[in-house]
């Protein structure tokens with residue numbers, strides 16, 4: 157069941173670090189039921205989840221996948237190949253991972269990916285519906301600058317993916333997390349959201365973000 | 377959300393005020409590059425001054441980069457030991473993942489001996505990672521390397537002779553290392569940059585926690601302080617000290633501090649933007665870091681007020697101030713140390729001795745941020 161209907165407020169997150177726990181908090185305050193997993197057994201992240209994302213559940217990766225139609229990848233990208241290739245079959249998989257040589261070491265495939273790292277992630281998880289998103293702001297931004305829908309000066313987050321229904325579901329998630337949502341187009345447009353890209357690490361409103369992405373797309 | 381991170385009582389006299397330096401290759405007052413060997417001797421002078429103005433510790437980072445001269449901080453610390461009596465001598469941070477813990481032990485146990493018990497360590501990763509390729513390690517093994525090396529180091533510090541085996545260095549059998557350390561010497565802190573897993577690890581080893589806050593407001597770290605306390609408790613350890621490291625600069629007035637530090641700060645971040653894809657520095661961001669972020673910069677009163685507030689907010693027992701970021705000339709570094717030791721630190725102690733002001737609108741207690749966020753939508 158990969159329902160992402162307007163009433164579905166369930167979210168799975170793989171990775172219970174800075175990013176995973178922060179997104180979990182934001183999602184819970186938007187009324188989501190959140191399940192998180194780390195690389196080991198749930199007990200290893202139980203205290204972290206209890207203190208940093210109280211109310212969320214610490215479970216196994218399989219249980220995360222079973223818990224929701226939308227799953228966020230919030231683990232270091234140099235470790236994504238540890239996950240089974242068919243783990244996310246049919247799921248909307250939000251790739252929030254960035255490749256940073258300073259964190260991930262040298263990885264030729266990721267460093268040179270001409271269509272962006274999310275395309276590499278989609279190739280590996282070929283049965284999942286990959287959407288690149290939630291990667292271009294610092295984790296703490298999810299805490300400090302999210303605002304309810306309609307508030308002036310709201311910051312925007314973009315999503316890129318080939319499965320348009322999956323993108324629509326992620327755009328809705330972004331809005332509920334407290335940000336204006338910008339459709340960046342196809343998955344390879346996610347290249348523009350990566351480190352070194354024109355929007356990475358800077359807070360923009362929706363208009364500005366769309367313009368920057370549009371300028372990037374037309375110069376490519 | 378535990379209430380105690382609102383600011384527990386800290387005895388102002390017991391707080392350690394440290395200085396941290398990356399030993400930046402500086403320029404002179406006319407803007408010309410100063411030779412690296414001179415930079416190193418200048419840094420020794422800075423530490424001697426720090427000692428004479430009452431600063432509690434002097435801590436040197438570890439990098440292997442053209443713009444920083446801190447590749448062998450322990451050698452500098454030994455030189456400083458010979459010229460000072462009181463100041464503690466440490467690292468900020470020792471990149472333990474790419475060092476041999478046996479060598480770290482012998483270097484710093486020896487420093488402890490020559491300095492008559494003044495050596496200390498912070499181990500962690502630092503935000504730059506050039507030591508990995510340099511020493512033949514794979515950054516992707518970071519977690520495993522740090523875990524294994526911290527395990528060996530704590531064994532060497534706590535229970536020699538050590539019998540140990542791991543995957544990154546040959547095993548040890550009934551190994552004694554000289555010189556022996558007197559009980560309680562060489563306090564070793566774990567530096568963390570926000571990762572909850574690293575906080576849990578520090579607690580698991582029963583080591584004090586050093587928070588590196590190098591961007592944004594420190595209140596973000598309040599939940600990690602709670603996590604650390606809960607984890608210490610879960611592992612059966614007594615409460616341990618929590619410290620924090622941030623950058624800054626102090627001058628006679630706020631404007632003067634901004635004017636001196638800005639070009640060098642911008643220079644560093646221009647480099648990082650080009651090299652690492654970070655956002656380019658702007659005066660707006662610099663000002664935001666000063667107003668409500670990780671820069672403790674301004675007049676002595678401005679800086680003291682901000683430090684006292686964060687010490688209260690997070691319940692800190694140690695505050696390490698990375699004085700003067702980038703190529704700031706030696707003369708200005710000396711001036712900032714002098715002001716920090718003579719005016720800022722005494723003023724912080726004075727402010728902390730006063731009863732805490734009832735939460736004014738500007739200083740909301742740390743944990744309510746998380747709470748407020750959760751009712752916001």
Ligand SMILES: NC(=O)c1ccc[n+]([C@@H]2O[C@H](COP(=O)([O-])OP(=O)(O)OC[C@H]3O[C@@H](n4cnc5c(N)ncnc54)[C@H](OP(=O)(O)O)[C@@H]3O)[C@@H](O)[C@H]2O)c1
Nearest residue numbers: 171172173174175194195230231232233253254291294295
């Ligand atoms: N930090 C940010 O500001 C930010 C912003 C946007 C995007 N991101 C991206 O988000 C991802 C996580 O970053 P972070 O800063 O949160 O890192 P982090 O604090 O180091 O956390 C990484 C988490 O991933 C988990 N993990 C590692 N291997 C795993 C596996 N095989 N299966 C499941 N979980 C695994 C770790 O769990 P264990 O401890 O159990 O191994 C840990 O909980 C990265 O790809 C990063 O690029 C980060």
